[in-house]
Amino acid sequence: MKSIRTGYYIHEGLRSIFTHGLMSFASVFIIVACLIIMGSFSLLAVNVGKIIGEFESENVILAYVDDSYSVEQGRGLGAQIEAIPNVRSAQFVSRDEAWETFTSKFEDTSRFENVDSSVIPHRFSIYVDDVELMAQTQRSIADIHGIAKVNANLLIAKGFVTIRNIVSGVSIALVAILLVISMFIMSNTIKLATFERREEIAIMKVVGATNSFIRWPFVFEGFILGLLGALFAFVAQWGIYVVVTDAIIKGQSAGFIQTIPFARAAPALCAVFVLIGLIVGVIGSSVAIRKYLKV
Amino acid sequence: MVRLHDVFKTYPNGTKALRGVTFSLESGEFAFLVGPSGSGKSTVIRMLIGEIAPTEGGIVVSGFDLTTIKPRKLPYLRRRVGVIFQDFRLIDKKTVHDNIAFAMRAVGASVKEIRRRVPYVLDLVGLDAKAKSYPPELSGGEQQRVAIARALVNNPDLIVADEPTGNLDPARSLEILTLLQKINELGTTVLVVTHEKSLVDKLSRRVIAIDDGRIISDGTGGYYGYEEY
Numbered sequence: 001m002k003s004i005r006t007g008y009y010i011h012e013g014l015r016s017i018f019t020h021g022l023m024s025f026a027s028v029f030i031i032v033a034c035l036i037i038m039g040s041f042s043l044l045a046v047n048v049g050k051i052i053g054e055f056e057s058e059n060v061i062l063a064y065v066d067d068s069y070s071v072e073q074g075r076g077l078g079a080q081i082e083a084i085p086n087v088r089s090a091q092f093v094s095r096d097e098a099w100e101t102f103t104s105k106f107e108d109t110s111r112f113e114n115v116d117s118s119v120i121p122h123r124f125s126i127y128v129d130d131v132e133l134m135a136q137t138q139r140s141i142a143d144i145h146g147i148a149k150v151n152a153n154l155l156i157a158k159g160f161v162t163i164r165n166i167v168s169g170v171s172i173a174l175v176a177i178l179l180v181i182s183m184f185i186m187s188n189t190i191k192l193a194t195f196e197r198r199e200e201i202a203i204m205k206v207v208g209a210t211n212s213f214i215r216w217p218f219v220f221e222g223f224i225l226g227l228l229g230a231l232f233a234f235v236a237q238w239g240i241y242v243v244v245t246d247a248i249i250k251g252q253s254a255g256f257i258q259t260i261p262f263a264r265a266a267p268a269l270c271a272v273f274v275l276i277g278l279i280v281g282v283i284g285s286s287v288a289i290r291k292y293l294k295v
Numbered sequence: 296m297v298r299l300h301d302v303f304k305t306y307p308n309g310t311k312a313l314r315g316v317t318f319s320l321e322s323g324e325f326a327f328l329v330g331p332s333g334s335g336k337s338t339v340i341r342m343l344i345g346e347i348a349p350t351e352g353g354i355v356v357s358g359f360d361l362t363t364i365k366p367r368k369l370p371y372l373r374r375r376v377g378v379i380f381q382d383f384r385l386i387d388k389k390t391v392h393d394n395i396a397f398a399m400r401a402v403g404a405s406v407k408e409i410r411r412r413v414p415y416v417l418d419l420v421g422l423d424a425k426a427k428s429y430p431p432e433l434s435g436g437e438q439q440r441v442a443i444a445r446a447l448v449n450n451p452d453l454i455v456a457d458e459p460t461g462n463l464d465p466a467r468s469l470e471i472l473t474l475l476q477k478i479n480e481l482g483t484t485v486l487v488v489t490h491e492k493s494l495v496d497k498l499s500r501r502v503i504a505i506d507d508g509r510i511i512s513d514g515t516g517g518y519y520g521y522e523e524y
Contacts, residue, residue: 008400200386206344207449208374209401210367 005213013220020192024225027189031229031280032236034178035273039237041171042269047259048167052160054258059131059160061152063090063141065122071095074122077146081124084140088127095122121148131157179276187284189225194218194292201292211293218289219282226281230273237269238262296322296453296484297343302352304338304508312338313349314508320486322452325479327495328488330505336488339505340457343486344376345369357452374402377446377454377483381461383438385430391417391441392426398445416444420474436467443474453484460491468494476500 017024063081065074071094081090093101099117103109128137134157142150194201204214245259297320304313313335320326330336341347343356345364354361357375364372385394392413399409417423420440430438439459446454456475460468472487472494479485489495495502504512 005403199384203384203386203397204401205370206373206378206384207398207401207445208370208372210370213401213403 005216009216009220012217013224016197016217016221017224020189020196023189023192027185027225028229028232030185031182031226031277032233034182035230035233035276036237036240038175038178038276039233039269039273040240041174042272043237043241043260043265045167045171046265049164050260051257052164055160057127059128059134059153059157061126061128061134061138061141061150063124063126063144063147064149064151065124066146066148067121069122069146071122073146077144078124080144081126081141081147084137086128086130086133086137087141088129090127091125093123093125095120098123132161179280182276182280183284183287185284187288189284189288191288194289198292205293214293215286215289218285222281222283222285223278224281226277226279226284227274228277229281230270230277233277234270234273237273238266241265296320296324296357297486298353298355299339299342300353302342302349302354304335304342304347305350312508315352316505316508316510317352318503318510318513320453320484322484323479323482324501325476325485326487326501326503327498328486328503328505329490329492329495331490334505335508336505337457338508340378340455340488343453343455344378345372370402374449375452377449377451379439379442379446379454379456379459381458383430383435383442383462385438385441385445387430390427390429391422391433394430394441395445395448398448402449404449412448416448419447419478420444434467435463436470439463439467439471440474443471443478447478447483451483453486454478456485456487456489458489459487460489460494465493469497472498 065077069077074094075092078090078092081087095117098120102120103112106112124141126137126141128134134152135154138150138152138154141147201214241262245262248257248259297318299316299318302313302316303311305311316335316339328336328339338347342349342354342361345359345361349362352362356372359368359372359375361372386397389397395413395416396409399412404412414423414426417426420443422437422440422444425433425437425441430441433441439462443454443456443459446456454475459475460471463471468491475485475487476498499515501515502512503510
């Protein structure tokens with residue numbers, strides 16, 4: 001009995017898709033358009049996150065050790081620094097190493113003849129996990145006895161956080177708005193199908209069809225339209241992403257911006273597209289059929 | 296089969312459609328429900344198929360207590376009650392066969408059952424030769440016979456016919472009522488709602504007359520002096 005019913009649901013759902021071909025096409029088209037916009041912003045957010053992450057990893061806090069500390073004493077502070085939450089790593093640089101690094105940047109070292117490494121202190125190059133907590137981390141490091149001064153570029157860190165938050169916020173808002181729009185359009189499409197078949201539905205009710213029996217073909221119709229929309233959108237998104245990222249990479253000679261390969265984002269993107277397509281299709285059709293079942 | 300006990304119905308706009316209606320139909324009985332427009336006939340029918348609930352009183356149809364029935368149980372009540380409408384309510388895009396098969400599919404019947412049962416009811420209503428025709432290709436009488444076949448196909452305990460001859464000429468009307476009598480003789484309880492006095496008199500069956508929401512007469516043999524229904 002179940003397989004007969006499933007066959008009936010599928011048959012009726014498909015029949016309705018072809019009977020209302022233009023509206024079905026419109027629904028799929030709208031889902032594709034909305035998913036591509038959602039997908040593009042999501043991919044943009046992921047890429048911006050990656051680029052910011054790379055910049056963040058370069059954003060180092062410099063902690064200078066008290067002048068009176070020897071190399072061994074200074075190195076000993078490393079454990080205390082690494083114990084601070086948000087500190088990913090702390091690399092000790094002695095004054096001699098720092099001096100060498102500094103002077104090696106100049107071809108003419110004669111100007112440093114009367115100066116030695118004692119003019120600069122030992123230091124730690126500290127990398128953090130989350131730049132948003134940089135100020136707090138800076139204060140914690142400064143509180144360690146033996147640390148004379150801490151330099152952190154808070155303005156840049158704040159800039160990274162702001163960019164990341166804006167991109168994430170805009171992406172989330174757009175995804176939410178487009179989700180509602182897709183669902184509304186899908187619901188209207190199915191409403192049109194149900195309106196045309198309202199007599200049929202009324203007869204089904206009179207002869208004793210259950211609500212689920214009446215509802216399932218419409219839900220299946222929404223399911224198929226949602227799935228088709230998701231798959232078309234995925235293929236289109238793939239093409240768009242490859243074209244755009246190729247253009248970005250070719251447009252810059254220094255290789256400054258590295259984008260995520262589509263293959264890496266594809267499984268998650270495909271899953272999200274299918275999930276959203278199905279949610280839009282199934283919920284949209286369920287909402288549309290509801291009022292005809294209240295007899 | 297059908298029991299209405301002191302049933303009252305007041306619609307939300309204040310209209311009192313039924314004012315203490317009591318009657319019953321035994322299993323296998325044939326009866327007419329007659330009365331003028333606005334007398335409460337349609338309200339009785341809508342109650343019998345669970346479309347509306349009584350404001351007061353009790354209704355039992357085929358073992359279902361309609362005063363306490365849950366919405367999810369209504370489809371199962373409706374499978375026990377076949378309804379025939381004045382305007383046939385057939386699906387024009389489906390063939391005669393498919394209109395009837397559709398009613399069986401709607402209650403989850405198997406393909407095997409549909410193949411066995413549809414030709415049987417088509418033969419019963421004399422339309423086996425029209426199985427592949429579409430409703431607009433049929434006469435009014437034939438369309439009503441398709442509607443009767445559809446009401447009958449799920450083997451209901453009760454058939455309620457709401458003005459089944461309202462759109463037909465006298466000869467076709469008599470044919471339809473004769474068919475309903477034939478179905479009744481096969482064991483199905485039949486309640487025919489009509490206001491066609493001549494037909495009611497001709498068949499000489501039980502007649503329940505309703506006016507202004509009250510039963511004003513109930514007996515066998517004719518319209519009982521009730522002139523204007």
